[in-house]
Amino acid sequence: MEKMSGKTLNGKRITIIGAGISGIGLASLAARLKAAVFVSDKKEIDRETERVLQSYGAGFEGGSHSEKAFEADLMVLGSGIPPRAAVVLEAQKRGVPLCGELDFLFPYLDGRIIGVTGSNGKSTTTSLIGHLLGKAGFSVSVSGNIGSSLADAALRSWDYIVIELSSFQLHWNTSLSCDVAVVTNLAPDHIDWHGSYEEYVKSKSKILWTLKPEGAAVFQERDRELLGTDNCPGRAVGFRWNSDARGNSETELTADETERAVFLSSASGRTKLFDFDSLPLIGKHNIENGAMAAGVLKLLEIGGKYDGYFAGFRGLPHRCEKVAEIAGILYIDDSKGTNVASTTTALGSIPGRKVIILGGQGKGEDYAPLAEAVQKEVSAAVVMGEERQKISDALRKAGFKQVIEASGMEDAVAKASSALQGKGVVLLSPACTSWDMYPNYKKRGEHFRNIVLGMER
Structure with a gap:
């Protein structure tokens, strides 16, 4: 890998692969750095994106990667370009x-960097950290895989840059x-992209x-061995529930179900960070997200007890979001549940009798x-969706008989409501991507929400 740095790129020819959110952001930054920019995408580029790229003075092509690429x-690779992509192999040849x-952007980022990754919960945790830092009075950029390009944070000074980072x-x-x-x-995710869980x-x-070296890493104690955290630079801080076995972190985050509070423990003592009830989010998994967010601030020596800092945080759309309660049925949109681990977590975190809507395009899980x-x-x-048969087969193989097939979202919501036969929860948490039926999980969640609100009206 090669990295360019400096105040400008002085007419250097920069090809950007991919015209999605990250690609457009990269094109914008490269143009501001006075590079000669060319964007190439194997998919067709829509008219609005073309207009944006033209405003940057960038050349572009869609539908293939020509000689010009x-x-x-x-060549800068936008988010999601795999190492086995034909354009990558040809460039290497x-x-x-x-x-x-990330390598392209890093020289142009000015601020202390907090990076958040993981199989599930990273968007909520990223947003929570940004919210808490804002409450503490700092200037904060929140970007990355969360939906806005990290390039938007470049060439500006921030106190903190909080980045959601994908495995890609x-x-x-x-x-x-x-x-x-x-x-x-x-947890297993994007196996089709990485080739194996080990590579992921x-x-x-x-x-x-x-x-x-002077930094800190926060992680689930159960993932310590997988991540190999004992050999990473900086301070290692494991998170666990008080009912779990202790790890070997000198500093640890603990969610105590008896005291219903989160604590940070170190050689200097045990400090309460917040009470469970102060977190305005549904589910046990969100206590973990809140613990990691508050733990980050404590490790940065910002603030103390964070109960008041959570005020005003509403959570993120399509992540265990309450849509409506109709005739005793609570409808919850967890369209962001795009893998098995996310859906199983949601199921375990939401109490009561439930009917779940599953399916979409699979990830090889x-x-x-x-x-x-x-x-x-x-x-x-x-x-x-596309995975309907595979999921149905897996459910029946496990001895689960109440499997109902649906032709689409309207049919699924109607059949789920009918199957509940009384009070309970209808949960959309598909365990799959949306790409067989929708452009993204947001559109899928919005469709679910519109159907439910139509029923309410």
Whole structure:
């Protein structure tokens, strides 16, 4: 990997692969740095994106990667470009220098960096950290995989830059270095992209290996061995519930179910960070997110007891979000539940009788753990989308009989409501991506919400 730095790029030819959010952000930054910018995407580029790129003075192409894409001093890979992509292999064959999004951006970021990754909960944790820092009076940029390009934070001065980092971005990272790195949890995800769970974990772990020596890493104690945290630079801080076995962190975060509070313990003593009831979010998994967010501030020696800091935080859309309660049925939108681990966590965190809506486009995951959670937590499962048959087969193999197939979201909501037969919860938590039926999980969640609110009206 090669990295360019300096105040400007002085007419250097920069090809950016991908015209999504990260690609557009990279093009904007490269243009501001006075590079000759060319954006290439194997998919067609929509008219609005073309207009944006034209406003930057960037050249572009969609539908393929032509010869022009390789006429570059540096090829920068937008978020999500895999190492086995044909354009990457061809660039390597031709000797075109390659650079990941994070390596390209890092020289132009000014502020202490807090990086957040993990299989689930990273968006909520990233947003919570940003919220808490804002409450403490700091200037904060919150960006990355959360939905806005990290490039938007570049060439400006911040007290803190909080970044949600995907395994795709971290795969290419060699230089972005965090003051505090958070790994919310680990579970199989994006196996189709990485090729194996081991490679997925390896990519996630890169957030720790590039940690600043005086920095701190926060992670689930149960993931210590997988992440290899004992050898990472900086201070290692494990999180656990008080009912779990103790780890070997000199400093640890603990969620105490008896005292219903979160604590940070170290050689200097045990400090309460906040009470469970002060966190305005649903579910046990959100206590973990809150603990890690508050733990980050405490490790940075900002503030003390954080109960009041949570005020005003409403949570993120499509993450165990209450939509409406109609005739005794609570409808919850967890469309962001795009993998098995996320859905099983949601099922275990939401009490009461439940019917779940599952399915979409798969990621190559094993559905046996999902079937086990459904068997334990759910009255009926409504299944739709490309993975409908695979999920149905896994549920039936586990001995779960209340499997209902649906043709689409309207059908799924109607059948889920009917299957509940009284009070309870209808939970949309698909355990799959949305790409077979929707452009993204947000559109899927919005469709679910509109259907439910239509029923309420």
